[in-house]
Structure formats: C-alpha cells, structure tokens
Amino acid sequence: MLASILKHRIDVYKVVINVDPDYNTEPEQDELLYQNLKVSIKYGAFDEGEEFNRLKNSQKITFKSRYRKDINEDCTIHFNNNIYNIIGIEVIGRNEGLNMVCVKK
Numbered sequence: 001m002l003a004s005i006l007k008h009r010i011d012v013y014k015v016v017i018n019v020d021p022d023y024n025t026e027p028e029q030d031e032l033l034y035q036n037l038k039v040s041i042k043y044g045a046f047d048e049g050e051e052f053n054r055l056k057n058s059q060k061i062t063f064k065s066r067y068r069k070d071i072n073e074d075c076t077i078h079f080n081n082n083i084y085n086i087i088g089i090e091v092i093g094r095n096e097g098l099n100m101v102c103v104k105k
Contacts, residue, residue: 006038010063011078012071033075039065041079044101058103060087067095077102 013030020027044060061084063077077084077100084102092099 005040006065008039008041008079009036010039010065011035012037012068013076013078014070015074015076030076033070034068037065037068039063061102061104063100063102064092065098065100067091067097069095071098071100076105 011032012034014033016029016031017026018029019025040063042062042064044062046057046059049056049058063079063084071086071089073086073089075086077086083105085105086100086102088101090099090101091097
C-alpha cells in the first residue's frame with residue numbers, strides 16, 4: 001500500500017463501558033484508540049430506507065488504512081466533524097491493510 005494514497009486523517013475511538021457499583025449503571029465512554037490515522041476514502045452509493053415512517057438516506061463509506069489489530073466493529077470513526085459506525089472490516093493481504101465499511105451515525 002503506497003503512503004501517497006493515504007491522504008486523509010481520521011480518529012478511531014473504542015467504546016468503553018464503565019460499571020458504577022454505587023448506582024449499578026453502565027455509562028459508555030469513547031476512548032481514543034488511534035489519532036490522526038492515515039487513510040484513503042472511497043464513497044459508496046446512497047441507500048434509502050424508512051425509519052419511524054420517514055425516509056432516511058445513508059451512504060456507505062470505505063476507509064482504507066494500514067493494518068491495526070485493535071480496530072473492530074465496536075469502534076467508531078471521527079472524520080470531518082462526523083461520527084461513523086463500522087459495519088464491516090476486511091483484512092487486505094497478509095495483515096497489510098484494512099478496509100473499514102462505515103455508515104454515518
């Protein structure tokens with residue numbers, strides 16, 4: 001994978017659940033996993049769906065980066081003041097890179 005292709009920068013956060021024993025609650029917090037990770041971006045087609053009797057458009061975006069073993073479907077990606085949920089991960093080659101398919105949160 002050429003470094004010149006990886007033009008964009010993203011932040012990857014992992015959701016951490018903390019258990020509060022006093023109140024028996026589990027608040028979720030985002031913990032920074034990777035900051036300024038270099039990626040290339042491929043925009044997919046728009047999908048239309050219906051949610052709460054309203055039409056909703058969603059676009060799949062594929063972020064391609066070098067291989068990181070800690071990134072999984074529980075992580076979120078922050079890019080251009082937007083938050084994206086990872087819906088699928090594909091490993092490229094022998095742990096050479098990752099294709100992360102995401103939708104806007």
